[in-house]
Amino acid sequence: MWASYKKGFKAWLRLEKSLADHSVAAYLHDLDLLIQYLDISGTAPSPDNISPEQLQAFLRWIAELGMSQRSQARILSGLRSFYTYCLVEQITKTDPTALLEAPKLQRKLPDTLSYEEIEAIISAIDLSKPEGERNKAILETMYSCGLRVSEIVSLQISCLYLDSGFIRVIGKGNKERLVPIGEKAIRQLEIYLKLVRSYQIIKPGAEDIVFLNRRGQPLTRVMIFLVIKELAKKAGIQKSISPHTFRHSFATHLVEGGADLRAVQEMLGHESITTTEIYTHLDREFLRRTLHEFHPAFRSSI
Template identity: 45%
Template sequence: MNWDEKLKDFENFLRFERNFSDNTLDAYVRDIRKLKDYAEVELPGIGPDTITYTQLQEYLFGLSKLKFSERSQARWISSIKAFFKYLLEDEIREDNPSKLLEGPKLGLYLPDTLSLEDVERVIKAINLDTDLGLRNQCLIEVLYGCGLRVSELIELKISNINFKENYLKVDGKGGKSRFVPLADYTTRLIRNYIDHVRSQYKINKKHEDILFLNSRGSSMSRVIVFIIIKELTEKAGISKKISPHTFRHSFATHLLQNGADLRYIQEMLGHSSITTTEIYTHLKTEELRDVILNYHPRNITETGSRIS
């Protein structure tokens, strides 16, 4: 049986039946393509219908010795399990060789966040004397002020902005839409960008409704947004490894710190499950722990020094 044929069928299944987002779909397909490449070299004659549990184990063991992170290893196993579950359901196989595969034990993942002061430092690092600088200021403010994923940011449409009521309609993962409020300040920045910067571009007809454009009048790529943020954080003197998603994490964390209800945060982030949003309560718990260790009188010695 041909690996390429089944991989293409799996990709179509994820896209049209499971309604996976492009990013998630690409990750799953990329993981199975790695397995295919391995099988074609190391297991000649073995197809997706005949590969065994032991052979999958050997493949994963070989990858684990290359010092990939536990999170990457867990994702590989998730992709492999999804692939062979699909083959089983499609009656390509009568058994599931991945059923007993176990991923590495993952600790609690606490995403990096920026303080409000750090967010302001990044924004102050922007040169507002240029059109690109004004665009980047607006871009960062929308990214942070609305808690968007980078894919949602670069696909944001002007027609989905309600300037009268101050909210965005965001087309999120899995074709789900949500409405996110806009602060007056952010609305003014968007209007200024549209009226004085974007209007100067010769806009590609395909992208006439896209809010954020590059200097050629086309939609921006994820890579460009990463590069912009990397350059700004370096200029601001922030040593953390920052990505567009860091601003989304910061948005949620700052809302929670200021008393917002977790359910409202869930709605604004577009999480289908409250469990995903609950990660931010752990961030708040970490902050609370630091406060207790630094300021609780039982943790301070008689001389006034803190107990380490």
Template identity: 50%
Template sequence: MNWSSYIKNFEAYLKIERGLSKNSIESYVLDVEKLQHYLIDNAIEVSPLNIKEETLQEFIYHTSKQINPRSQARLLSGLKSFFNYLIFEEYRQDNPLELIEAPRLGRKLPDTLSIKDIDNLIGAVDLSTNEGERNRAMLETLYGCGLRVSELVTLKISDLFFDEGFIKVTGKGNKQRFIPISPLTQKYITIYKNEVRRHLPIQKEFSDTLFLNRRGKQLSRAMVFTIIKDLAKKINLNKNISPHTFRHSFATHLLENGADLRSIQLMLGHESITTTEIYMHVDRKHLNQVMQTFHPRNKK
């Protein structure tokens, strides 16, 4: 088999055996294809089964001049997964990247918005248009439920359990979780669904998808990014924000108002609470309040 055949089988393995999401699979495959293109461009004839550590080190050195350390670490992770797959299928006995270390990364604190910023962004939505009603409902859902943008655009009407006060979300690795949804967010979703969405030329395959574009198809993630960037410009918000900023703000504001990390972890869908703990570092004021309130030396 050539590189393309191994990559195709790797893609099937990620989907069937590991159950990864479409976006994750695309990222892993792209990592291996970068290596494949490097070998072709440099006339290096070697297969996935006999490529050596030295060749991979040269590739990594070459790419390190073009990408930042975080992207480099991500690339190494994808390639290690590919060679681990080859070991799993007994094509190889070793992982040639085993001794190659990823660059050390400091943990990046997430960007967040204040409650006022969020109110101003949502308040800037033009409700005189059908898209405005949709955009308000989307932003309220992003912030009110802490969703990833991929979870937002794939949210289905059949996932709404308003009587019980929850929505069902399908996250990374097709893992599902239930998230509480506030009456306010329910209200804006209902307005959009009943007064705007029902009048769209809905395509059959998207009949259960909640948020649609004007052609009756699922919104792209890029469109959600564009909507948010345009609103930020409209209110002169000089911050580099994205849909994920709403998710970070959701977690930070919950923590600031007394929510426990375990509950936030469940709502965000983090496998490890270590991932959620990053929000402990966002607001020092909150940590100081916890110390003053709960440490025995501070009690009278």
């Protein structure tokens, strides 16, 4: 049903608005996000049956995926253009975006880093120190897999399937998920495990924890925060940086690159306004292909 509306909108943008191809593609991408959301949420209303509340829920949803406020505003602009087209072509009698407001976030999201900024932060690590190899492995893994800081400090050796290119992550509520991991992160993890961690004296109870401090104990979330803040300062990055910035960057780079939103949510283990039960089950190879196609860290490892 939506395919015909999308086709008509595309023609209208080109013929009536005389937009360039890249602008047309951007508007169609915004519409595709809405279509994917409606599919995931289990509803498929036609354009004239969508309520402002449904569109508001859609905006909250993309915010939870890590979209910057600028990206959210652009998407809203795209939806408004679509409904301008619908009114002109008498597909709808009203515009549900007329009174639509940007979502009010419960907390300010960290700034999103570009891939170049992430590389600059990682390059600022002093690899002449043992903790340097550990810190590089932490950051490569966080960005490659989109992990929460709580997930990185509790990551277990028994959950690493590096030969297969996956790690098992224990997320919120002890929910487990398998996430693909890129070759750069795999190489750095192997360096840390073989050349640093294997020589440490490990405290009882931490035998299966991947990342340890100098005393052989698990790292704290505060320690990860301090490491990242210091590296960002050394790299000359002025943005507000936290461990969660890497997770938001992971999601934003994938979604803005055109990745399927269901695959992104599967990899994040992200609770949204929609429940996890309605997500389409994705096989592991599809997740791996999605990362190799859309994630900069995976592309650069080839």
